[in-house]
Amino acid sequence: MARSVREQMVDSAVILLATRGLDGTSFSEVLGASGAPRGSIYHHFPGGKDELIAAAIEVAGERAVALLRSLEGRSPVEIVDGFFAMWRAVLERSRFSAGCSVLAVTVAGGSGDADGLLGAAGRVFRSWQSALAAVLAAGGVPAGAAEPFATLLIAASEGAVALSRAERSYEPFDAVHQVLREQARGFQGI
């Protein structure tokens, strides 16, 4: 069963957000990348661009949560490695031209006030923190340490991906990964 036109548009929006940012994710680009017909934009997304972008970062958020949950049962070091492997694949496949679609929406800033997209981005980030903290706790990280360490992992990986994009080098990303990996080792008492 082929993916629906709507799903193709959302998938294209995820990729465009990650590579060109919020304003680079125009309808023209989305239609060009997805092959969707122009006339179907407001049929599938009556709320216009905001609805498309919100759907995109929610899908991206759910995919990352699914990956995090798949790490359940692993050790803290393995969880860190698995999480960073996901991000490194983004850099590798795009050759430093892609990053995080949720971060792109966050820093684009919208109109400045209580923007709906910013709230959606915040919910995605929170869902990542919860899922990661849960698998870390299941992996043996002490109760009080799992939440803050999960937040650090997410913040640091977001920043590391951005640094590596700007510097076009894996060096910042790998350095951050190694330091956090050592920290995770400390939770295992090895």
Place this chain on the structure above:
Amino acid sequence: MARSVREQMVDSAVILLATRGLDGTSFSEVLGASGAPRGSIYHHFPGGKDELIAAAIEVAGERAVALLRSLEGRSPVEIVDGFFAMWRAVLERSRFSAGCSVLAVTVAGGSGDADGLLGAAGRVFRSWQSALAAVLAAGGVPAGAAEPFATLLIAASEGAVALSRAERSYEPFDAVHQVLREQARGFQGI
């Protein structure tokens, strides 16, 4: 001596980048915020928008480097605290509506290929890593650990600011700060 028109435009661009992103930093906004006359855009920036943005992130970069250098001679914990205090002030003064101007340029992605602005952003990030690693080394962090830890601090602070913006809460930012502060304490053997 009053700041020149050019300096006012650059300052406004720095703030607009941090709050509204790259595409939100239009000439209209810059002129409105700086009070500069419209006719002087291409007089001060013959290279157009790219030249203005490049100047803005370089100024923002130099300011952060100056703050980092002012922490020379302090302990690792004090350096971490000073660095995070700078970012927390950004969140506080803007009430979660501002972040890092260099990150905004990085994530906006330009045209996708070898963009000049992305290179400029990369150089700024590298200058932060060097300056921070230097003060950490001077503060007693072992030679091999200063560079990676500096990179982690920058990546994590960038991500933490973004998370707190999206969630409109100091919680992620403060959590990241505390974990890294503890790590810095480890370098002091207290």
Place this chain on the structure above:
DNA sequence: GTCTATACGAAGATAGAC
């Protein structure tokens, strides 16, 4: 150094036919 006026393109959004 600064002004007005304007060219040119692309964006999001809507209307109405098919």
Place this chain on the structure above:
DNA sequence: GTCTATCTTCGTATAGAC
């Protein structure tokens, strides 16, 4: 569900007078 056509707004950039 999809199409074409169009509206409006806003972006960067340029020309030429003052």
